[in-house]
Amino acid sequence: MRSFEYARAGDPADAVARFRPGAMYLGGGTNLVDLMRLGVAEPEFLVDVSRLPLDRIEPDGDGLRVGAAVRNSDLGAHPLVRERYPMLARAVLAGASGQIRNMATVGGNLLQRTRCPYFQDVSKPCNKRQPGSGCPAIAGDHSNLAIFGHSSACVATHPSDMAVALAALDARVHVTGPGGDRVIPMPGLHRLPGDEPERDTVLAPGELVTAVHLPAPPPGASRYRKVRERASFAFALVSIAAALDVAEDGTVRDCRIALGAVAHAPWRCERAERALRGAPAGEESFTRAAGAELEQARPLPRNAHKVPLVRNLIVLTLLELAP
Amino acid sequence: MEITLRVNGSRRTVEVDPRVSLLDLLRERLGLTGSKKGCDHGQCGACTVLIDGRRANACLALAVAQDGSDITTVEGLADGDRPHPLQAAFIEHDAFQCGYCTPGQLCSAAGMLAEGGPSAVTEDMAADPALTAEEIRERMSGNLCRCGAYPNIVTAIAEVAR
Amino acid sequence: MTRIEGHDKVTGRATYSAEYPIEGVTYAYPVQAGIVRGRITSIDAAGALAMPGALAVLSSEDPPELAPDADPELALFQRREVAYRGQFVAVVVADTYENARAAAREVRVTYEEDPHDVRLRGDHPGLYRPEKVNPFYPADTEKGDLAAGLAAAAVTVDVTYTTPAVHNNPMEPHATLAVWSGDGDLTVYDSTQGVSAARAMIAKTLGLPAERVRVVCRHVGGGFGSKGTIRPGTMLAVLAARAVGRPVKVALTRQQLFDVTGYRTPTIQRVRLGADADGRLTAVEHEVAEQSSTLVEFAEQTATPARTMYETPALRTAHRLVRLDVATPSWMRAPGECPGMYALESAMDELAIAAGLDPVELRVLNDPETEPESGRPFSSRNLVACLLEGARRFGWEGRDPTPGVRRQGRWLIGTGVASSTYPAYRRPSQATATVENGGYVVRVAAVDLGTGARTALTKIAATALGVPPDQVRIELGDSDLPPAPLAGGSMGTASWGSAVVAACEEALRDGKHGAADTTDAIKAQQDLARHAFGAQFARVRVDMDTGEIRVSHLLGIFAAGRIIDEQLAMSQFVGGMTMGVGMALMEESVIDDEFGGFSNHDFAQYHVPVCADIERIDAAWIEEDDRHLNPMGAKGIGEIGIVGTAAAIGNAVYHATGIRVRDLPITPARLLT
Structure with a gap:
């Protein structure tokens, strides 16, 4: 780990004021400290934002405002989240371990970086870590990398569970920064890699996530399901956040489908959702919708299993949600 | 940088390099080697301690960021000479072999028992589930044990939870 | 009686190798080869030496003095050649861990790179027959007429199984603290499975007489074979401490464990079985391809269990090895038996299905009178009893063999069985027993190393002395004590216990002191086939939509002589079976064709079972009264638990789904595509 300076910020404005090139914000540290130890992140200055007064969860209009410094465990355990957004509670609880959830913040969870093995190994090339050095994952170990939206420069996936639920919930991310405050609707916070894989998100340097706003929960039933190799404490092979609202006549009034571990960003299944709205809520429509989404899938030689997995998860989850 | 911590009830003021993890501070500077380093990346749980009463991976915590925190390590679990009920139950049920994951398992279990709320295996997110074996297994999955003492770990924790 | 060191372990007082408080300790951090194969052309240490706290850099620019016949994996910085990615090419010593690690990144190494080959293939042109396989078995054996046996068979199977490279991954990463005294004596606190063996190897590598070296190891955080021999990290600490004239600590990172501490070789195993119309075997052939490094030949004895398991008129076993640009594989829990029995016991399941026989029945039917390959009588053999007792407890009777027909909700349910075996050897050991206080x-x-040796030896000594265990104190973990073999090969308790019993008996005769050396007794013992056996039963559930596999229940029944301590034995069996779950469903060190080494070198990517994966594991045993083993009548139990687990699970997955996955691990990806 390179030497660095450290300062604890008192409030968001103080944090932004302290930011300078080479600086990074430190939340719970569960990913940043990990990456610093690997030599992947080499900040010269850490601005500790983990104790900012952004640790409240409170009603906000007909939704909920979650401070960026709220710990993952507090988010998953909050009565309002459990009652009104069980999909989000379940997604948060499906992530990492009890210890890590106690440390990790909402802001940090959103901004965690890919677990691609090449990104994490500084002795190997990686366009995300070192632009222009190449992407060995494309020919190498990509069994748990992207099938949607990847580029010839990067096939990484975003590892968060929480962000998948937030993408399905149409959450809005509040940020502050040198250029002022702004609101970014999910899943728009995270980008696809294109030819700039070094940029995970649309945030500008020095911008700080302050809160996540959850609008009123979608009507109907919702669910988060994560498929992983071992029973717990593992990143997803594929995860799904879905909500389904079926009208009296048995047709789909509205639906939300977002997938995790398939792309550089939480993947909102807009094609599938479009195909479903107004269609009868049944296996045939669900299968067709999954097919519509998967038309744009571009699996790699060693992650083709994600295609049937996505198809099955979409169909099964919607079947479970259908009345 | 100078920081002040409360470690197992004692106030400790130390000068630390910002790069030093809480785990390395405990092990290399404060002589508290009970907390173990198994992976140094939050992936095994051997370093689990209680920070302000909550279980956390000491390897991922920078010592400087813990200024003002209250830390409990495995050395501080017992009440004087009287072992913590979890410590006694781990011995009784042979809940370890090599013992390297054990301090982390114990601190994790102590933290877990105070947590409540649902887990990933809870059916109803709105309910507070009973601490069944299945719930304990899920909640303790952040602590790897390569010797495979899991069934005895679960038995020991369940006994204390009752 | 609970574990003697239990209180120390639950209070954090048990001291592991990196934890000895040594005044003035410094820290060393290695620099690892960034290429797979080639030559170092230069090593520039100037930048590293200019870093804060840096004390020294050691490398092949100025090779440290070592014995000329040192093991090539341990002969650090002697050559410019790189044999595998991650090999240690330099080490930086500094005042703190943080400074050593930061300075190590500033060492500049340039290379001349050669093309490399890190991929084991069944048709690799470099495959050859090794002289022997670990530790001393012939590479090939042949008995009877295999072709005739196969031709005469009513049913045959001809199947190829593969197992990946897997890593021991003990929870305690290998750590060493090396302290040189002013007069050139060396004390090494090392995480090792054998202090006598470690002392001998360190002394040999340095070219020092063994008595100048002392190795101390009071507690080890697991090893499972990887700490059976010393690894380059130990020598790193020893050489660095000699160079800087201060104590040096080396604690390898989890990632470095994947590079330099050994692993189980990947295997490609072809099994051909033939049986007559009644299910009696007419031919057994087990051919194995596996790898070693270009530095050292390590040939895993994968096909050897076929020499012991089943009666057959024709039996052929063969091992082929290829030397690749990889680190040297080594021992991992039940080397040979573990991967070999996965293939053999999976093939037996396939044979049972082909022959229309129950898999328990097929095994019972082919149980031999004498060891099939050698013809030697068994000291005791209770495989059949294990199978039948296991079947009874598991509720095996009436099992419908039809695959893919049992469903509970989203899950398909299946059951499977496999046999276990592990040899029961012992090595010469010394011990003393003395009246004190x-x-x-x-x-x-x-x-x-977590096996409970302190506790087991205390009980053994107390029994021999006829006193309660609290009147016996065991001292171990120090090479200054009477020399003893390492904790490995499931031979520890048998070997040490034999010497302890003899020493105790002599102390009783003498009234004050007894000393024993079992070398002659072991040489004189009868030539018998000595093996433990077992049977494992698995119940799994598989979600065919997601490929998720969960093990609902594992049951192991073992026949391992007399069980010295029920609680310790239970923990050993269950622990082995737990590691078997990992082998079956998740463990794989992913070989990186382009960069060499293993790409998934941490616990987030290399999955071992977590608590939630282990729902129910039961173990039980059949007491054996075997007088041909050792004074305790015990067979080793450290390894047999992992033997057969993966086959039982794989057979259950087939029974659940109708899909026979012949490549471990059985992951969702393998079921979905």
Whole structure:
């Protein structure tokens, strides 16, 4: 780990004021400290934002405002989240371990970086870590990398569970920064890699996530399901956040489908959702919708299993949600 | 940088390099080697301690960021000479072999028992589930044990939870 | 009786190798090869030496003095050649861990790179027959007429199984603290499975007489074979401490464990079986391809269990090895038996299905009178009893063999069975027993790596002395104690216990002191086939939409002589079976064709079972009264638990789904595509 300076910020404005090139914000540290130890992140200055007064969860209009410094465990355990957004509670609880959830913040969870093995190994090339050095994952170990939206420069996936639920919930991310405050609707916070894989998100340097706003929960039933190799404490092979609202006549009034571990960003299944709205809520429509989404899938030689997995998860989850 | 911590009830003021993890501070500077380093990346749980009463991976915590925190390590679990009920139950049920994951398992279990709320295996997110074996297994999955003492770990924790 | 060191372990007082408080300790951090194969052209240490706290850099620019015949994996910085990615090419010593690690990144190494080959293939042109396989078995055996046996068979199977490279991954990463005294004596606190063996290897590598070296190891955080021999990290600490004239600590990172501490070789195993119309075997052939490094030949004895398991008129076993640009594979829990029995016991399941026989019945039917390959009588053999007792407890009777027909909700349910075996050997050991302060002190240079050696030896000594266990104190974990073999090959308790019993008996005769050396007794023992056996039953559930596999229940029944301590034995069996779950469903060190080494080198990517994966594991045993083993009548139990687990699970997955996955691990990806 390179030497660095450290300062604890008192409030968001103080944090932004302290930011300078080479600086990074430190939340719970569960990913940043990990990456610093690997030599992947080499900040010269850490601005500790983990104790900012952004640790409240409170009603906000007909939704909920979650401070960026709220710990993952507090988010998953909050009565309002459990009652009104069980999909989000379940997604948060499906992530990492009890210890890590106690440390990790909402802001940090959103901004965690890919677990691609090449990104994490500084002795190997990686366009995300070192632009222009190449992407060995494309020919190498990509069994748990992207099938949607990847580029010839990067096939990484975003590892968060929480962000998948937030993408399905149409959450809005509040940020502050040198250029002022702004609101970014999910899943728009995270980008696809294109030819700039070094940029995970649309945030500008020095911008700080302050809160996540959850609008009123979608009507109907919702669910988060994560498929992983071992029973717990593992990143997803594929995860799904879905909500389904079926009208009296048995047709789909509205639906939300977002997938995790398939792309550089939480993947909102807009094609599938479009195909479903107004269609009868049944296996045939669900299968067709999954097919519509998967038309744009571009699996790699060693992650083709994600295609049937996505198809099955979409169909099964919607079947479970259908009345 | 100078920081002040409360470690197992004692106030400790130390000068630390910002790069030093809480785990390395405990092990290399404060002589508290009970907390173990198994992976140094939050992936095994051997370093689990209680920070302000909550279980956390000491390897991922920078010592400087813990200024003002209250830390409990495995050395501080017992009440004087009287072992913590979890410590006694781990011995009784042979809940370890090599013992390297054990301090982390114990601190994790102590933290877990105070947590409540649902887990990933809870059916109803709105309910507070009973601490069944299945719930304990899920909640303790952040602590790897390569010797495979899991069934005895679960038995020991369940006994204390009752 | 609970574990003697239990209180120390639950209070954090048990001291592991990196934890000895040594005044003035410094820290060393290695620099690893960034290429797979080639030559170092230069090493520039100037930048590293200019870093804060840096004390020294050692490398092949100025090779440290070592014995000329040192093991090539341990002969650090002697050559410019790079044999595998991650090999240690330099080491930086500094005042703190943080400074050593930061400075190591500033060492500049340039290379001349050669093309490399890190991929084991069944048709690799470099495959050859090794002289012997670990530790001393012939590479090939042949008995009877295999072709005739196969031709005469009513049913045959001809199947190829593969197992990936897997890593021991003990929870305690290998750590060493090296302290040189002013007069050139060396003390090494090392995480090792054998202090006598470690002392001998360190002394040999340095070209020092063994008595100048002392190795101390009071507690080890697991090893499972990877700490059976010393690894380059130990020599790193020893050489760095000699160079800087101060104590040096080396604690390898989890990632470095994947590079330099050994692993189980990947295997490609072809099994051909033939059986007559009644299911009696007419031919057994087991051919194995596996790998070693270009530095050292390590040939895993994968096909050897076929020489022991089943009666057959024709039996052929063969091992082929290829030397690749990889680190040297080594021992991992039940080397040979573990991967070999996965293939053999999976093939037996396929044969049972082909022959229309129950898989328990097929195994019972082919149980031999004498060891099939050698013809030697067994000291005891209770495989059939294990199978039948297991079947009874598991509720095996009436099992419908039809695959893919049992469903509970989203899950398909299946059951499977496999046999286990592991040899019961012992090695020469010394020990003493002395009357001190009204009790006995027993001294033996054994190591307790979590097996419960302290506790088991205390009980063994107490029984031999006819006193309660609290009148016996065991001293172990120090090479200054009477020399003893390492904790490995499931031979620890048998070897040390034999010497302890003899020493205790002599102390009783003498009234004060007894010393024993079992070398002659072991040489004189009868030539018998000595093996433990077992049977494992698995119940799994598989979600065919997601490929998720969960093990609902594992049951192991073992016949391993007399069980010295029920609680310790239970923990050993269950622990082995737990590691078997990992082998079956998740463990794989992913070989990186382009960069060499293993790409998934941490616990987030290399999955071992977590608590939630282990729902129910039961183990039980059949007491054997075998007088041909050792004074305790015990067979080793450290390894047999992992033997057969993966086959039982794989057979259950087939029974659940109708899909026969012949490549471990059985992951969702393998079921979905």
